Amino acid sequence: xxxxxxxxxGWSWWTQKGSYFRIFLREISSxxxxxxxxxxxLLIHKAGQDAETYLAxxxxxxHPLMVVFHLVALAFxxxxxxxxxxxxxxxxPGQVAGRRIPAAFIIGQQFAGLAAVxxxxxxxxxxxxxx
Amino acid sequence: xxxxxxxxxxxxxxxxxxxxxxxSYDVPYHDDWxxxxxxxxxxNYIDGSLSFRWSCRMGVCGxxxxxxxxxxxxxCAAFLRDxxxxxxxxxxxxxxxxxxDLVVDMNGFMEKLDHVKPYLVREDEADDLSAEYLxxxxxxxxxxxxxxCINCMLCYAACPVIGRVDDFIGPAALALAQRYxxxxxxxxxxxxxxxxxxxxxxxxxxxxxxxxxxCPKHVDPAGxxxxxxxxxxxxxxxxxxxxxxxxx
Numbered sequence: 001x002x003x004x005x006x007x008x009x010g011w012s013w014w015t016q017k018g019s020y021f022r023i024f025l026r027e028i029s030s031x032x033x034x035x036x037x038x039x040x041x042l043l044i045h046k047a048g049q050d051a052e053t054y055l056a057x058x059x060x061x062x063h064p065l066m067v068v069f070h071l072v073a074l075a076f077x078x079x080x081x082x083x084x085x086x087x088x089x090x091x092x093p094g095q096v097a098g099r100r101i102p103a104a105f106i107i108g109q110q111f112a113g114l115a116a117v118x119x120x121x122x123x124x125x126x127x128x129x130x131x
Numbered sequence: 132x133x134x135x136x137x138x139x140x141x142x143x144x145x146x147x148x149x150x151x152x153x154x155s156y157d158v159p160y161h162d163d164w165x166x167x168x169x170x171x172x173x174x175n176y177i178d179g180s181l182s183f184r185w186s187c188r189m190g191v192c193g194x195x196x197x198x199x200x201x202x203x204x205x206x207c208a209a210f211l212r213d214x215x216x217x218x219x220x221x222x223x224x225x226x227x228x229x230x231x232d233l234v235v236d237m238n239g240f241m242e243k244l245d246h247v248k249p250y251l252v253r254e255d256e257a258d259d260l261s262a263e264y265l266x267x268x269x270x271x272x273x274x275x276x277x278x279x280c281i282n283c284m285l286c287y288a289a290c291p292v293i294g295r296v297d298d299f300i301g302p303a304a305l306a307l308a309q310r311y312x313x314x315x316x317x318x319x320x321x322x323x324x325x326x327x328x329x330x331x332x333x334x335x336x337x338x339x340x341x342x343x344x345x346c347p348k349h350v351d352p353a354g355x356x357x358x359x360x361x362x363x364x365x366x367x368x369x370x371x372x373x374x375x376x377x378x379x
Contacts, residue, residue, distance in 0.1 A: 003146045004228030004236050009294030017201070020291065023339045087340060090354030091361065098269045 026083050029076035036073045085110040135160040137211055138218035139169055141181065144229050151229070154178075155218070160211060166221060167195050167206040170233075183233035190347060193283030197233055198222040203288035203345045224288035240284055243300050246326050247308035252319025264316035277310035277355050279348040286342035286352050298331040302342035302352035305333055309355040312362075324363075333359045 009016070014024035039061065046057040060066065088110060089103035137160040144151040156177050158169045167185055174181050185195040188207045195206045200220050211219065227235035255262075286302035287293050293301050308327050312320045327333050336356045343353040369376055 004230055005144050005146070005151060007223065007229055008226050009291050011295075013291040013294060017341075019341060019344065020339070023337075023341075027337065087338065087353075090340075090343070090351055091338070091357030093358055093361070100272070 029080040032073040032076040140218045140220040142222040143232055162212050164211050165207055166199050166209040182231045193281035196224055196283045196285050203285035205347050226288050226293045243304045247304045247323055248319055249307040251317050254318045270315040274310045274313035277306050280350045285345045289341040289345040299335045300332050306352035306355035309359050328363050
């Protein structure tokens with residue numbers, strides 16, 4: 001009797017190749033970004049309460065283990081950003097107004113935009129801190 | 132002088148003869164031999180019971196796709212010299228049911244392909260079968276890359292989503308749907324949208340991108356799917372915000 005053999009990838013597909021593992025890291029980065037967003041929302045919530053509650057939560061965020069967590073989350077956020085920027089050209093239409101847009105141009109524009117927003121944010125924070 | 136050899140480790144599966152195993156063969160090594168040459172040597176001179184598909188030997192027919200040292204490859208384009216000193220492990224394409232040895236069941240793929248109507252659809256076809264539909268080079272350039280698909284199924288073997296979701300239409304079929312949707316001569320976009328915009332269509336893709344990496348014709352199915360997603364999202368918001376507008 002003819003019995004076709006099932007050879008589908010299992011749940012551990014992401015351990016089978018380096019490229020799969022890198023994609024896995026890109027996807028799992030969302031969990032760290034979500035955690036940072038929740039921490040930020042909590043920080044805003046605490047800021048609306050009394051000063052003691054806010055300062056206690058701020059100290060918690062500065063705990064050495066939390067600082068390590070923030071650094072790991074930052075690394076994941078950068079990994080997600082960079083890999084997303086690099087694959088963006090293939091996700092966009094090949095032509096705009098009948099002309100092909102070079103991938104390097106699309107990638108460059110994204111990094112330039114990120115740099116511009118980062119600089120503006122730093123300037124704004126510095127300005128708020130000075131006033 | 133003794134002839135240089137290289138070891139092949141070939142996946143064997145005979146459904147009426149126990150479970151899968153690997154069988155080793157020592158085959159002559161030649162600089163200009165591809166894995167398919169080595170398999171044919173095994174078939175012709177060592178073990179005639181070995182089963183595998185092949186046809187053109189020149190990367191056009193898409194028949195000889197197999198896993199070569201774990202990578203989905205056309206065996207007619209996978210040189211032995213790139214796998215020195217060996218062994219070279221040859222397996223059937225991942226994610227497909229194996230019928231025998233290196234031969235996989237393509238029926239599921241063919242059905243998925245059929246769903247997306249990978250051909251020009253004309254509303255006026257019945258009226259004039261001899262009509263010419265002219266196209267400018269710019270219009271051709273919009274879909275040409277996606278038209279290079281040879282249905283070799285390497286992209287399905289590389290896609291982890293295919294391995295987890297049986298009904299996912301998959302890279303090649305979705306890229307072909309996008310190829311015809313972008314063709315200025317085609318009028319079947321609406322029919323295809325109903326298939327590719329369902330959950331098992333483009334939205335199941337998580338942009339792993341490995342399909343584009345293994346594609347021997349540089350079709351970039353992952354890109355085609357993401358572009359279809361973008362179009363689908365724009366189309367959705369258009370209908371939401373301008374219900375009176377005609378669907379694109």
